[in-house]
Amino acid sequence: DTAVSQTPKYLVTQMGNDKSIKCEQNLGHDTMYWYKQDSKKFLKIMFSYNNKELIINETVPNRFSPKSPDKAHLNLHINSLELGDSAVYFCASSQYIATEQFFGPGTRLTVL
Amino acid sequence: KQEVTQIPAALSVPEGENLVLNCSFTDSAIYNLQWFRQDPGKGLTSLLLIQSSQREQTSGRLNASLDKSSGRSTLYIAASQPGDSATYLCAVGANSKLTFGKGITLSVRP
Numbered sequence: 001d002t003a004v005s006q007t008p009k010y011l012v013t014q015m016g017n018d019k020s021i022k023c024e025q026n027l028g029h030d031t032m033y034w035y036k037q038d039s040k041k042f043l044k045i046m047f048s049y050n051n052k053e054l055i056i057n058e059t060v061p062n063r064f065s066p067k068s069p070d071k072a073h074l075n076l077h078i079n080s081l082e083l084g085d086s087a088v089y090f091c092a093s094s095q096y097i098a099t100e101q102f103f104g105p106g107t108r109l110t111v112l
Numbered sequence: 113k114q115e116v117t118q119i120p121a122a123l124s125v126p127e128g129e130n131l132v133l134n135c136s137f138t139d140s141a142i143y144n145l146q147w148f149r150q151d152p153g154k155g156l157t158s159l160l161l162i163q164s165s166q167r168e169q170t171s172g173r174l175n176a177s178l179d180k181s182s183g184r185s186t187l188y189i190a191a192s193q194p195g196d197s198a199t200y201l202c203a204v205g206a207n208s209k210l211t212f213g214k215g216i217t218l219s220v221r222p
Contacts, residue, residue: 103156
């Protein structure tokens with residue numbers, strides 16, 4: 001009965017590879033987000049989707065491509081991984097844009 | 113551009129103490145403010161949400177206040193316990209996103 005789930009929990013890969021992180025919410029929310037937490041633990045928004053439509057792309061390199069197949073899912077695909085992409089990626093959801101956000105457990109990505 | 117500041121970065125208190133965690137933000141055009149707790153290696157747990165029209169919210173031993181005009185929020189923790197040890201993050205909601213502070217790492221000593 002997990003509210004916001006992410007897979008995988010850990011991802012270790014080589015530079016230059018392409019990888020995806022999946023996110024699902026069973027809360028019936030309309031809005032979903034991707035945040036990145038860097039090595040200094042600072043959390044920053046990457047993308048925001050409302051009803052499957054992209055509403056925020058916070059100057060993220062175009063190697064990062066989010067995809068929302070339906071309102072319950074927001075996946076993150078990353079091409080040509082770089083060392084600097086190593087971080088913890090959190091998915092979140094909220095009922096609407098200006099309501100409480102609930103976070104998933106995070107995916108720790110390590111690029112070697 | 114919204115900036116959220118949490119000072120100090122770390123705090124250590126003895127068990128039983130009442131404490132206040134501070135958060136300040138630069139742009140008062142927000143629709144809400146959320147306090148989160150993050151345990152090491154874990155995700156974020158939402159503690160309290162204050163809408164911009166509200167002054168405070170309470171949940172158990174936690175009380176959060178919001179003064180939007182001065183750009184400040186406080187999280188009050190009553191009778192602190194070792195289990196309260198974690199990083200506490202303040203985040204302001206505006207423009208379809210949350211902007212986070214860098215967090216305060218709290219250690220409650222038995």
